[in-house]
Amino acid sequence: MDIVRLTAVSKTHGTGSGAVTALDKVTLGFPEGSFTAVMGASGSGKSTLLQCAAGLERPTAGTVSVAGTDLSRLRESALTRLRRETIGFIFQAYNLLPALTAEQNVGMPLRLAGHRPDPHAVRAALDAVGLADRARHRPAELSGGQQQRVAIARALVAAPRVLFADEPTGALDSASSRTVLGILRTLVTGHGQTIIMVTHDPVAAAHADRVVFLADGRVAGTLDHPDASTVAAHLTALDPATPPSAQAGGAAAFAKKEASC
Structure with missing residues (x-):
């Protein structure tokens, strides 16, 4: 069953000739229960x-x-109520409040919804991302990867049916990216979470069940059970100006990066 469905969706900014x-x-x-990566060049419509x-x-x-x-x-x-109760968001910028501890940041969506955070739910969300022992630490005391994991816990605390992630590893080093992507993959495989992730990175996309490619605001293809080199080849093939040799080189580079992960 499709938990999210777009039907003939168009979005136009501005009017007239502009x-x-x-x-x-x-x-x-x-x-429901799937992990989809959405990819495309800048301006393709993915965000x-x-x-x-x-x-x-x-x-x-x-x-x-x-x-x-x-x-x-x-x-x-x-x-607004549906978003609070059904949807969780993870962004490239962690958007943590610097004066609050990890557990206070995680509980903030519940407070904004007018609920008193359940300490057990907050601790469970932090435990799901491997940060139960960092509950009392403030963002400045955490690495970038740990801050993003707190942001994931914050998105999970209200038990959303869908997680939307916009470039969740874009600001992270490769080791932190692997950790975050592993957590997202476990949420899908182990807990049936639905994740829709925008990314520019074929290695990140390879953690998904399916990749959707966009070009000029339209679906330009899909790829099931992706690997990084195949994703890279699809991306370069979307640009007709890219020579075949560059496509092959790019695919090989991403395959090498994936192997190192």
Whole structure:
């Protein structure tokens, strides 16, 4: 069953001669319990797709449904409530409050929703990302990778049915990236979490069940059970100006990077 479904979704910014089409009649489904990576060149529409799918932006045309609810039928207050109860977000910037401890940062979404954080739920979320022993540490006392893991715990604390991740490893070194991607993969395989991740990195995309490629606001192909070298080849093939030799070289480089992970 598709827990997130886009049907003929278009998104246009601006009007008249200055209008820019970010998404052009995109139809996509994201099955529950799956891990999907969304990739494409800058301007391909991948971030707009994530924002529309998560209810952060309303499409110009078409429909988006999350957990069986048509988002276009919701008022802003109901849409906000659905996001708080059903959706979790992870971004490249950790967005942690520097004056708060890890456990206080994790509990913040519950406080914003008007609930008193359950200490057991907060500790369970931190334990899920391997940071139960860092609960009382503030962001400045944590590495970048640890801060991103706190951000993942924060996204998990309300038990969302869908996690949207926008370049979650973009600011991390390779070792921290491996740890974060391993956590995301475990959430899917071990706990049935649904994850939709925008990334530019074929190695990151190789942790997903499926890769969706976008070009000029349209779906330009999909790849099931990806590996980094095949993802790299698909990305370079989307650019007709890229010579075959560069495609092969890029694929080999990503394969080497994946092997080192």
